[in-house]
Amino acid sequence: MRLLIVEDEQKTGDYLKQGLSEAGFQVSLVRNGLDGHHLAMTEDFDLIMLDVMLPDVSGLRIVQALRENHNHTPVLFLSARDSVDDRVKGLELGADDYLIKPFAFSEVLARVRTLLRRGQAAPQSELLQVADLQLDIAKRKASRSGAKIALSNQEFSLLELLMRRRGEVLPRSLIASQVWDMNFDSDTNVIDVAIRRLRGKIDDGFAAKLIHTVRGMGYKLDDEQTDA
Numbered sequence: 001m002r003l004l005i006v007e008d009e010q011k012t013g014d015y016l017k018q019g020l021s022e023a024g025f026q027v028s029l030v031r032n033g034l035d036g037h038h039l040a041m042t043e044d045f046d047l048i049m050l051d052v053m054l055p056d057v058s059g060l061r062i063v064q065a066l067r068e069n070h071n072h073t074p075v076l077f078l079s080a081r082d083s084v085d086d087r088v089k090g091l092e093l094g095a096d097d098y099l100i101k102p103f104a105f106s107e108v109l110a111r112v113r114t115l116l117r118r119g120q121a122a123p124q125s126e127l128l129q130v131a132d133l134q135l136d137i138a139k140r141k142a143s144r145s146g147a148k149i150a151l152s153n154q155e156f157s158l159l160e161l162l163m164r165r166r167g168e169v170l171p172r173s174l175i176a177s178q179v180w181d182m183n184f185d186s187d188t189n190v191i192d193v194a195i196r197r198l199r200g201k202i203d204d205g206f207a208a209k210l211i212h213t214v215r216g217m218g219y220k221l222d223d224e225q226t227d228a
Helices: 010-022 033-042 059-068 084-092 105-119 153-164 172-180 190-202
Strands: 002-006 026-030 047-051 075-079 097-100 127-130 133-136 141-144 147-149 211-214 218-221
Touching (some): 026 033, 033 059, 047 105, 097 105, 127 153, 172 218
Parallel strands (some): 047 075
Antiparallel strands (some): 133 141
16 A cells, blocks of 8 residues: 655654554655645555645645546545644545644554545455465465465565556566655666565476566566566
8 A cells, every 4th residue: 555645844754654664554755745746646645644734835735636636545634733624624625534733653543544445445456366376465475386475575565566467567667666665776776686586485496487577678477478
């Protein structure tokens, strides 16, 4: 699950990103409204956490613009303004929930999970399978031909991305943004190293290889044995 946090208070933003990342979410954090609006309109997120009082563009204006552009990503407002009028205005403009600062992280996590459940009109499959490879999202377990595979959190996220987009060639830049939440630097081999390690766990010892390199383009996972 991908979350976008738009929060100008450094301590609050860092606190939320660390806690939600440790809870298993992929978190992008920006500290102003313009960047938040741009990311919300150009990338896919499962939930947006939006501060109301941003220094450049009001969170109220951002959510209004999203809804006017038919972007219905769930929005959780964060605000120190706790009057009934403020909360009503935010909800009327299209926010899905409103959380008053200061807040306990346990409440943040509960609100996030509730909104994500509510927002999944067509829930993604919790059990992914390609050939004899299985990935149980809820239980965080992977196996091939019934044999368990031990994966790190990033390896699990990488495998989930590849399996959900089975057959698609995924460029390194997309993998970097989706799994590592970073811009791809052509001088780094972090993606190639991660793929090599994952391939060792998934494909070594099996005649049918599932992870394929598409030279000059990226990587894909498929059970079609057409790539070198």
